[in-house]
Amino acid sequence: MVNDDDTINAGVERFLNLKRSKVFKGQAMDSPGRRVLVVDDEWLIRWSLAEALNDAGYAVTQASDGQSAVQVLQEETVDVVLLDYRLPDSSDLQLLSRLRSLAPDARVIMMTAYGSPEMTREALALGALRVVHKPFDMQKARALVDQASRQGSDQP
Numbered sequence: 386m387v388n389d390d391d392t393i394n395a396g397v398e399r400f401l402n403l404k405r406s407k408v409f410k411g412q413a414m415d416s417p418g419r420r421v422l423v424v425d426d427e428w429l430i431r432w433s434l435a436e437a438l439n440d441a442g443y444a445v446t447q448a449s450d451g452q453s454a455v456q457v458l459q460e461e462t463v464d465v466v467l468l469d470y471r472l473p474d475s476s477d478l479q480l481l482s483r484l485r486s487l488a489p490d491a492r493v494i495m496m497t498a499y500g501s502p503e504m505t506r507e508a509l510a511l512g513a514l515r516v517v518h519k520p521f522d523m524q525k526a527r528a529l530v531d532q533a534s535r536q537g538s539d540q541p
Contacts, residue, residue, distance in 0.1 A: 420462065421445045421530060424454040425469040425496065430519075434467060437523045438530060451475035451483075458487040465533045467526070468513075470497035470504070478504070478511055485512045492533035496521070 421443045423434045428449070435445040446463065448454040451474045457463070466484060470476070481493060495508045498519040505516045514533055517526065 420464045422463040422466045424448045451480040466493045
């Protein structure tokens with residue numbers, strides 16, 4: 386029989402492992418359009434997005450920096466990328482260009498707390514589907530991923 390303390394301890398252990406790792410992979414799913422890469426150096430944002438998206442049936446891989454995101458895209462296919470604008474090893478749109486070249490079919494949603502109209506225009510010109518400003522509502526983020534996922538599955 387599992388008690389509340391066991392459940393809490395398991396959740397805390399999972400939470401601490403997410404904080405320590407640069408790349409964390411969620412449950413694998415074979416459905417097209419359901420694989421998401423979350424790239425953010427803030428572990429709480431990665432964890433929150435991963436939990437919300439896992440609950441919605443997405444397989445989520447997390448990366449805490451640009452180098453880890455590139456590594457993930459070199460090794461696996463994703464359908465949607467949630468990409469933070471400012472990362473420890475990348476604080477401009479060069480990473481967006483690199484990720485788009487590695488995964489041209491992936492839909493990229495940029496996340497930023499430092500956005501400007503110029504940055505938004507440039508990100509969209511480089512292939513980002515949307516730019517969302519932090520803080521954002523998890524339900525809205527999930528709706529954006531749902532929309533991006535559907536857009537990809539509608540393509541021939």
